[in-house]
Amino acid sequence: MYAINATDITKDYGKGEVLHGISYRVPTGQIAALLGPNGAGKTTLIEILEGHRGRTSGQVEVLGLDPGNRRDFAELRTRMSVVLQQTMLEPGLSVRDILRRHASYYPDPLGVDEALEQVELTEKRSALVKSLSDGQRRRLDLALALTGRPELLFLDEPTTGLDPVSRRRIRALVSGLRECGTTVVLTSHDLTEVQELADRVDVIRDGAFIASGTPDDLVRGSAAFTVVEFAAPEGVDGRLPEGAELVNGRARILTDDQDAVVERVQAWARDEGTRISGLTIVPPSLDDAYVAMLENGPASNSASTNGAAPNEAATSKAGKSE
Numbered sequence: 001m002y003a004i005n006a007t008d009i010t011k012d013y014g015k016g017e018v019l020h021g022i023s024y025r026v027p028t029g030q031i032a033a034l035l036g037p038n039g040a041g042k043t044t045l046i047e048i049l050e051g052h053r054g055r056t057s058g059q060v061e062v063l064g065l066d067p068g069n070r071r072d073f074a075e076l077r078t079r080m081s082v083v084l085q086q087t088m089l090e091p092g093l094s095v096r097d098i099l100r101r102h103a104s105y106y107p108d109p110l111g112v113d114e115a116l117e118q119v120e121l122t123e124k125r126s127a128l129v130k131s132l133s134d135g136q137r138r139r140l141d142l143a144l145a146l147t148g149r150p151e152l153l154f155l156d157e158p159t160t161g162l163d164p165v166s167r168r169r170i171r172a173l174v175s176g177l178r179e180c181g182t183t184v185v186l187t188s189h190d191l192t193e194v195q196e197l198a199d200r201v202d203v204i205r206d207g208a209f210i211a212s213g214t215p216d217d218l219v220r221g222s223a224a225f226t227v228v229e230f231a232a233p234e235g236v237d238g239r240l241p242e243g244a245e246l247v248n249g250r251a252r253i254l255t256d257d258q259d260a261v262v263e264r265v266q267a268w269a270r271d272e273g274t275r276i277s278g279l280t281i282v283p284p285s286l287d288d289a290y291v292a293m294l295e296n297g298p299a300s301n302s303a304s305t306n307g308a309a310p311n312e313a314a315t316s317k318a319g320k321s322e
């Protein structure tokens with residue numbers, strides 16, 4: 001089952017296509033991250049899915065409904081929520097009053113206390129919106145989004161600008177939504193967050209998908225390197241192992257075959273009559289993979305290059321609920 005099933009979407013704002021016939025599917029109950037550089041087409045695609053923007057051509061089903069159809073859109077509004085990066089709330093209203101009013105738009109809303117409990121904001125029940133910190137405000141945005149018990153939640157940069165503790169709380173909350181069967185579409189430039197939260201990742205560039213898969217698929221399939229490092233022994237400057245460079249007193253080797261490199265380093269140490277200390281092996285992160293992908297294009301064994309449209313290919317690879 002797909003919460004989102006969009007096929008052959010094009011969008012032309014009048015000066016040529018910015019989405020080139022892309023297909024995008026998100027299985028129900030997954031957290032899907034949509035990544036891409038500025039101007040890639042993320043907002044355009046998301047707003048088409050939300051029903052806030054028209055498409056030029058293609059088919060879109062969101063929770064089985066067409067967001068481009070007025071009647072379907074009215075139903076969708078009660079079944080999905082959108083959390084934008086910045087939301088407008090009346091500063092002079094209390095948290096409780098804003099939640100209460102918002103609840104009145106939905107047929108079976110969460111109670112104010114339940115919503116506040118979910119985002120750990122109970123102690124601010126009577127506080128005015130204008131008195132909330134950025135992190136508390138962000139949690140209120142989420143409480144509002146959760147009030148209608150959405151089946152699908154669009155989240156735009158949920159933790160930007162928050163302190164590490166608030167960030168962790170919000171991530172835990174979003175991760176917990178999966179257990180309730182809520183589907184989440186996340187747009188974020190924080191790839192640590194994406195790696196932690198997302199079941200699947202789709203990367204869009206110039207209006208077309210260039211890679212899709214689980215975060216691990218994307219890292220494995222990328223041209224990003226593992227970094228093997230050790231403390232360079234005194235006086236070996238000119239005689240480091242093959243492929244190593246000296247960086248801040250440490251010998252560093254970039255590789256896609258860490259076992260071979262570690263063996264090489266051990267052999268080198270034996271020949272030099274020295275001991276290796278402070279050896280670290282750091283595999284590439286999603287951040288490294290993403291940068292490598294955008295700089296070099298996806299590697300030949302990337303999740304996206306098996307012939308099918310990338311998003312579709314990855315859906316069968318990553319799809320946990322199929």
Ligand SMILES: Nc1ncnc2c1ncn2[C@@H]1O[C@H](COP(=O)(O)OP(=O)(O)OP(=O)(O)O)[C@@H](O)[C@H]1O
Nearest residue numbers: 013014015018036037038039040041042043044045
């Ligand atoms: N209302 C509009 N009218 C004309 N062109 C638009 C409009 N909105 C977006 N575009 C163009 O469509 C392309 C995709 O923009 P979009 O906002 O979807 O990208 P994005 O991936 O969300 O970028 P960002 O990360 O910067 O928000 C860009 O070339 C942009 O200039």
